[in-house]
Amino acid sequence: MSSVVDILLWGVLPYVVLLVVIGGTIWRYKYDQFGWTTRSSQLYESRLLRIASPLFHFGILAVLVGHIVGLVIPKSWTDAVGVTEHMYHMLALTIGIFAGVGTFVGMALLIYRRRKTGPVFMATTANDKLMYILLVVTLTAGLATTILSLWDTSETSYRDTVSPWFRSIWILQPDVAAMSEAGLSFKVHVLFAFVLFMAWPFTRLVHAFTAPLHYLFRPYIVYRSRDRVTRSGSVPTRRGWDPVGTQDRHNSGYRRSGSGSTRREKTGSGRR
Ligand code: HEM
Numbered sequence: 466m467s468s469v470v471d472i473l474l475w476g477v478l479p480y481v482v483l484l485v486v487i488g489g490t491i492w493r494y495k496y497d498q499f500g501w502t503t504r505s506s507q508l509y510e511s512r513l514l515r516i517a518s519p520l521f522h523f524g525i526l527a528v529l530v531g532h533i534v535g536l537v538i539p540k541s542w543t544d545a546v547g548v549t550e551h552m553y554h555m556l557a558l559t560i561g562i563f564a565g566v567g568t569f570v571g572m573a574l575l576i577y578r579r580r581k582t583g584p585v586f587m588a589t590t591a592n593d594k595l596m597y598i599l600l601v602v603t604l605t606a607g608l609a610t611t612i613l614s615l616w617d618t619s620e621t622s623y624r625d626t627v628s629p630w631f632r633s634i635w636i637l638q639p640d641v642a643a644m645s646e647a648g649l650s651f652k653v654h655v656l657f658a659f660v661l662f663m664a665w666p667f668t669r670l671v672h673a674f675t676a677p678l679h680y681l682f683r684p685y686i687v688y689r690s691r692d693r694v695t696r697s698g699s700v701p702t703r704r705g706w707d708p709v710g711t712q713d714r715h716n717s718g719y720r721r722s723g724s725g726s727t728r729r730e731k732t733g734s735g736r737r
Pocket of ligand 1: 528560564565566604610614654659661
């Protein structure tokens with residue numbers, strides 16, 4: 466029998482979190498589009514950032530993929546294709562610890578850099594500090610669940626408790642009883658994640674929703690090209706790069722001018 470606290474935490478709270486995340490994101494988009502940015506500090510310091518940022522971001526992507534596999538794919542499916550509980554656990558442990566520790570080290574370096582680089586520290590707001598605290602506690606609690614499972618083998622697998630509960634939320638029939646059976650470390654981790662999710666739309670973490678993936682595939686931008694009009698002498702000008710139609714160019718209003726150069730005709734969203 467689930468208690469009132471269980472019902473509130475695992476039956477009601479998930480929907481409050483969803484409402485705050487969706488409502489908060491719409492609100493932020495409507496009222497603070499100019500603040501929708503990573504507020505990059507790369508200009509102040511780039512040596513440490515070059516290592517810390519990819520470590521954190523690739524790590525968190527791996528953690529995300531691990532969560533999708535662990536929470537979304539039912540145990541019966543992996544059983545059906547012959548993956549035993551032991552095999553699954555070993556795989557989740559190895560990849561999970563690798564990804565989790567990578568993310569953690571990346572985050573520790575980001576925080577160290579933020580504290581030790583004067584201009585970066587000056588640009589750090591109270592909002593950023595709260596965001597880092599929430600990230601640290603959620604990540605630490607997540608890693609703790611995985612590391613604790615190395616010792617406590619008696620505990621029911623989270624794939625019989627947390628995962629069915631997680632899936633039940635999306636069909637609007639929260640399986641409160643399943644989540645009530647989960648170990649304390651999982652409950653603490655999920656509650657920290659809830660707070661992090663609710664803060665998400667109001668922090669710089671919103672940049673995750675608009676990651677500029679097309680940057681990976683676009684051609685180089687031409688900043689300056691040869692101008693036939695101002696060049697003197699008899700040497701013919703060589704053809705420069707011709708701009709090609711990319712999403713960036715269309716968005717930011719680049720057009721080809723008569724002199725064969727590329728110039729910016731109206732401002733676009735150049736924010737990072
Ligand atoms: C409702 C949301 C979430 C649920 C239900 C959840 C659930 C879980 C579960 C069941 C595990 C244990 C996995 C295992 O031992 O194989 C875990 C581990 C972990 N979680 Fe979460 N989690 C959530 C959100 C988050 C968030 C937002 C973060 C990061 C900010 C995070 C970071 C981690 C980390 C680092 C681990 C250690 C294993 C790994 O690296 O994947 N979790 N989580």
